[in-house]
Amino acid sequence: MPAMAEEWEILTLRGLTATDERADEFTGTLVIHRAGTSEPVENVIVRVKRSVVRELHENLGRLLKRSTGFVRPS
Numbered sequence: 034m035p036a037m038a039e040e041w042e043i044l045t046l047r048g049l050t051a052t053d054e055r056a057d058e059f060t061g062t063l064v065i066h067r068a069g070t071s072e073p074v075e076n077v078i079v080r081v082k083r084s085v086v087r088e089l090h091e092n093l094g095r096l097l098k099r100s101t102g103f104v105r106p107s
Contacts, residue, residue: 040068049081057083 042065049061063077 041065042068044074046079049086059083059086 044064044066047062047064049059051059059081061079061081063079064074065077066072066074
């Protein structure tokens with residue numbers, strides 16, 4: 034029987050920045066740990082394309098609009 038894939042929980046994304054406002058890429062630190070465990074947190078430096086940030090913005094925005102109990106910040 035094949036081993037199950039590891040599941041990771043995203044805790045936060047720190048310091049997502051770019052060299053300027055027109056940049057096509059952003060860098061930051063993804064803070065994760067194995068789901069369901071008390072194992073130490075891992076910090077992974079990531080590079081994210083602008084297109085991915087835009088896609089996440091759209092998808093997470095739709096998800097939050099449908100979520101009950103979500104209050105849009107003023």
